[in-house]
Amino acid sequence: MPSTLAPLLVLIMDYNFHWRPVWRALPDLLDAALITLEVALLSMVIGIVIGMVLAIMRLYGNIAMRGFASVWIEAARNTPALLQFFFFGFGLGAFDLHLSPYMIVLVGLSFNNAGYLAENFRGGFQAIPVTQFNAARCLGMTSSQAFIRIVIPQVFKLVYHPMTNQMVWAVLISSLGMLVGFRELAGETQFMASNTFRLFEFFLAAAVIYYLIVKIILLVFYLISRRLFNY
């Protein structure tokens, strides 16, 4: 910033930025960022497994299975993630289930991911022509072999891009952990900011770290996709 502008800015902004507390807390913030990544990745793995099951239940299941999957998917997609977190965190107390902050975020995120991914998978399953399955059966595969070896890899390729988005989304939603007392990146930032009263500086630092995390995830997923689908 040119020094001639400084007096003008002081007139407008009666505020001094203090970045030192942020620098000092940076290692803690980066540790917290790792926790964010960990919980997001874990919830993605759980979400993919459950989402796959839900999609198959909704497409091929009997009426009870279809109903169960529909309720899960619609509830996950049509209510705010924060409400889901609160539900798992505080609502389940009615059944004597008291989750730790880590579990609240993990369970809430997995629930949310599973619902969104199930819809993606459903679209993927519907996009694979049934002739693929029939051809595999003709070649002597059992139906589960045909399903696992022929259909699912193709679905996986189709939903890879939405899955990348969901992973980014999971990282962003995990920031709600701050509101249920979980010390991931946002929670740690909130904690540090309240300790030092430098709210703006800390949240700006958190925003930058989140931005970098998202970019790194996109890059990594892009590199993986190049290796996986380059045939």
Next chain:
Amino acid sequence: MSEAAAQIQFFTSFQASDLKYLAEAAGNTLLISVIAISIGSVLGTLFGWALSVSKLVAFSLGSILDVFRSVPLIIQLLLFYNFFPIIGFPLDPFEAGVVVLIFYTSALVAQVARGGIEAVPDSLRRASRSLGMTYWQEMRYVVFPVGTRAVLPSWAGVALGVLKDSALVSVLGYVELLRASQILITRTQEPFIILAIVGAFYFALSYPIAKVTDRLEKRWQYD
């Protein structure tokens, strides 16, 4: 103890008047999301058009809008809420929430709008120009209707997302549906039932929109 004093209760359970309170809060949720979605969509469409016009704009504006999609909304809200007092304009939670939600929406809609414009085949656009339409006529009568139909589902997805994300404005202190649920939980100590009811409210707000767009999408396919 007199009869009147015996009737005073400090912790009452969930009662009918609370439903009215929740309904009002749902109105607040609807208000803030309708404002954010309508202004954000108009702004986002303009951004989307700008993105599709020139490579330079696509790079510069695109990377700015990208920030709104790569930083958690809650951090954006807290950042802006703490930023305005610094430059001397303290905003109340509603105003700060609306401003952030508008930018957030416009960043998401810009991507959708660009997709819509690119979904219109070049040959169709050239055909309209060779019929003598001006650029703006082409935009208004060819690109807009065709593009809208192509991206309506994604736009609805964004709108529903913003409706749900508006719950985060509660963090700043604006009393919308989720905040109202917290207030009621504090009094009644019945989180399960209240969160279930609030979930039902959100569901009632967003599910019909999802169904209507589904139907519209199917109908437009055969138009």
